[in-house]
Amino acid sequence: MSEVLGSLWWLIISLGVLVTIHEFGHFWVARRCGVKVLRFSIGFGKPLWLRKGRDGTEYVIARIPLGGYVKMLDEREYEISEALAPQAFNRKPVWQRIAIVVAGPAANLILCVMLLWGMFVIGRPDFAPVVGNATGIAAEAGLRRGDTVLQIGDRQTPTWSEVHMALIPYALDHQDVAVRVRAENGAPATRELRLSRLPAKFDERRSIEVIGLSGRHELRPPVIGRIVPDSPAWGVLAEGDRVTALDGDPVGDWEDMAAAVTRLGKRGGSAMIEVARNGDRLALEIAPARMKKPDGEEYWGLGLTSAATAPPKRDAVLRYGPLDAVPAAVREGVHQTEQLFSMIGRAFTGRVSIQNTVAGPVTIGRAANAYASNGPAWYLQLLAMLSLSLGILNLLPIPILDGGHLLYYLIELVKGSPVSERVMAAGHFVGLALIASLMGLAFYNDILNNLVR
Template identity: 35%
Template sequence: MDILINVVSFLVALGILVFVHEYGHYWVARKNGVEVLRFAIGFGKPIYSWIGKNGTEYVIGLIPLGGYVRMLDGRVDDVPEHKKSVSFDQKHVLRRISIVAAGPLANFIFAVVLIFVMLLIGVPALKPVIGDVQENSAAAEARLQTNDLIIKIDDNSVNDWSSVQYKLIDQIGNPTIPMSVMRNEKELAINVKTAQWKVEDGELFSSLGFTPFSPEATLSLNYIDENGPAKAAGFLVDDLLVAFDEIELESWSQAVEIITDSADKAIEAKVLRDGSIQTLTVRPANRPTQEGFSQGYLGVAPKFEEWPKDYVFTNQYAILPAISQSFVKTWDLIKLTFNMIGKFVTGAIGLENLSGPIAIAQGAGISAQSGFVYFISFMALISVNLGVVNLLPLPVLDGGHLMYFIIELIRGKPVSDRVQEMGFRFGAIALFMIMGIALFNDFGRL
């Protein structure tokens, strides 16, 4: 079911974003008097197509991993004399630049709209209060403490964990991270040294040595897996774990440790149910780890203590502030995405952090299951990424075409066909290499 949700959510998100991107090209091309021969969403064999009143063929392809706008172009078509005025290659270079740039620009505008809707609805958020601090970590050396409230990163105000995450990403590669925290109602300036900071699989917080605050898990059960050993042994929701094999339990972490160390071993468990002690015998299933070690699995999840007052809030804006903030946040995402690409190029971020379609599908599925507002937030992020990536100066992307047109604008004549062909080959190789690394990383994370 999770795989199905991931796939469907991914296809819906990608289909919408590709449509927005290609419609940007299409709309500006039409406004500039260019004849559009085909508007396609997806590649491969058409599963549905029709001819519009304007003569454009609209196509939905079998492979939903992209799209394109096919314009009349004398470089690839035999254009009769009476149609040269509506051919793409006959338009002034500034008009061609506007048509090519319209795709990424449409993605940015769409992100603004999505973020505006998200801010109007309101996004549940958590205050950036630090939980555990790992010994001998960068956070510990900077003297960060449990219950510190992060209020600034590099003089930029932050009010939830999402904004902290984005600001920390922006700091990757810097020798120190200037932070301000509130502790005992006093603002303290702290510098976190990043000499040993290595981000793996996007684990920003734990790689610095701290975790976000979360309520403690109790020994009371909140969930029983229908197919797990606990269900077969007779455990019920609301049971309070008291002891395992005569060992009195004091914390959930202690219970987890005993369970994971008891794969395929019988445990005599005592639980408090309806005011009386019940004794149950359970044999945790064996779920080997990726390293090949045995790990016991019981199939239960705990209840948690209540969140402290004011730790959970809703980021919500009125119409006018939401309009302003949607532009600000979109611009911040654009800058952050370019910054991340720069860090990949310089090696500040390892290529093992590059994600591909599988990771995106998983993100789409998780966000869709979390709720509509999280799904549109995810789409806004991917829309910005799609726009930025298409602006990269690789000849197979919009950015490569823009590069050639800008050179033509400066030189006063087009780049030669030979140079363009060599550039397209190089761009295709580079793009396939990047996609290959991303897919390799995706499979490695499964």
């Protein structure tokens, strides 16, 4: 399946699951409160499939799979008979209306925890939290290759993904953080990452790179691929050579070799490069030269590219037993909720780019396709985060969202009477404008992040 079709497929599946659960929350509580539900629709527009249940509710799957709704009996929309009036939504006590409105987001929050539980029970394959290379701030903190990262701040890091996710909030806030590690020799140690020294502006998507940290699984073996004609390596080295040392410095990966070449170039002159070739060990003389990258930047190089290698194998699994996974899922849900609110706060205060916080359908589809290709546990994690985001988003006090209706009903509780139709109409107009702006921003970010390359 192509990436485009895969992204479209997983976008439809993801939105279908999330919207169905959200609307089922409204539907279930509405029925328990005695409200007559006229239609339960997944998607908008003309129905592709429609069935009328014995309860009188129309169950619909519509053409446009980008949302859904539950249509309830309501006197404000059209006249109804006195016999049906007790089943009208607007006739119900305010606390029941509040319960019906809150039920949708609550269903998404419950689904988030259930999906996280499933992820933990299945087990999410990942990479071990072992440092590959440390430069810049990471090196200054004392992190070294082979260190196993055990904890960042107060968050345990059993896999490299947890290392990555734990570092991002501290990086965005330019906040120093303690990192507990186990050195390659087994000795425990605590390092302090001085993230307050990060640049004022940087690409949040590359936070861990800016810190100067990479995982062991990201190391590239120092095997030579293509050799540039008429470069220092031309006629000296051969494709498939594995570099073991340069100028007496051991070379364990491609980054080691790049650093050794730079040191040799600054020193000047030639040196011996040791390689393994067809079972033999050779020592050959070579001298770096000044070369140019495509953007014009100069560097010391030999005229080499690394050989293509197979993707690294995942060597860690994040897994809990069925019982232990319950509190773990709740803790993770609470943590992700806190992080989501923090990210919203950073976006409003300008500490993080709106470009990286509001995602549209293209971004969501691509992410869903990528996560699904990594296995069911990864997809469940993404679906859990999307469910959480949908639940929180719907609780924002924006008219036409669940949070906007909730605001009206809370005002009604305080003043003792419903909000006027005029105020509700004005709020509806404002809400539509805000949602339209948010959707426009999401599509703009999609174009900027995915289509303009």
